[in-house]
Amino acid sequence: MGHIMTRLLQKRRETVLMLGLKNSGKTTILYKLLTGKKILSVPTFGFNMEILPFNDIELDVMDVGGGEKMVPLWKHYLITAAAIVYVLDCNDWGRMNENKELIEDILSRPERKGVPLLVIVNKAENMTRPMTSGHFQEKLDLNSNTRGRKYKVQFVSAETGTGVVEAFTWLCAVLGSGHASRKIKRLREKEKKKGAQTVSKINPSEQKVEDSNSVELGQSTAC
Numbered sequence: 001m002g003h004i005m006t007r008l009l010q011k012r013r014e015t016v017l018m019l020g021l022k023n024s025g026k027t028t029i030l031y032k033l034l035t036g037k038k039i040l041s042v043p044t045f046g047f048n049m050e051i052l053p054f055n056d057i058e059l060d061v062m063d064v065g066g067g068e069k070m071v072p073l074w075k076h077y078l079i080t081a082a083a084i085v086y087v088l089d090c091n092d093w094g095r096m097n098e099n100k101e102l103i104e105d106i107l108s109r110p111e112r113k114g115v116p117l118l119v120i121v122n123k124a125e126n127m128t129r130p131m132t133s134g135h136f137q138e139k140l141d142l143n144s145n146t147r148g149r150k151y152k153v154q155f156v157s158a159e160t161g162t163g164v165v166e167a168f169t170w171l172c173a174v175l176g177s178g179h180a181s182r183k184i185k186r187l188r189e190k191e192k193k194k195g196a197q198t199v200s201k202i203n204p205s206e207q208k209v210e211d212s213n214s215v216e217l218g219q220s221t222a223c
Helices: 002-008 026-035 071-077 093-108 133-139 164-176 179-199 204-212
Strands: 012-019 047-054 057-064 083-089 117-122 151-155
Touching: 012 026, 012 164, 026 047, 026 057, 026 083, 026 164, 047 164, 057 071, 057 164, 071 093, 083 093, 083 164, 093 117, 117 133, 117 164, 133 151, 151 164
Parallel strands: 012 057, 012 083, 083 117, 117 151
Antiparallel strands: 047 057
8 A cells, every 4th residue: 555655646647638719829729838928939839748847746748730741640649649629729710510520539539438528618718709608608508518527618828828827727627527436446456466366376386375365456436
């Protein structure tokens, strides 16, 4: 148990996938968080990978390009994601239906069932008409597509930084919820598996005695 507690004291890390169509502002948001400054960015071909220390967690943020050649490849990056951040341009109504369809496709994949979703509505400082998060929830059909998962719609300005910290504060809080109990369970399972491999090397008579005296660790409850 001491080994488990030692591992728990280590700073936790989670993989976050940033998706969104070309020119939505993903890379600008990422480097605004990292440097506190606005950087001049070009469309991402492939992906950017950065470690983002945030409060008591380290995020391995993968910013994947949103060009027409990259979008079909998003599914390959979803496998290890603990959370999904989807960025869209609040004034680009010509691509809003495309955003909706892409979000539906991402959330429909069984391997990402229950993974939290943060929808960042970017370029809010240039919004051409008054809108609320409810408008985007309805337009993207989030109430139907997000059943069984936590999600948030956050207005931000990558230009000024408004709303960016608030968005990732929410995300880290959600990722931290129940993290310790899940980690205990994983570590216990790993320890039990290692113990089972050791027992398998004992001769049959000794293994029988070992089995009769073994005590199984109780299951931890995930939040």
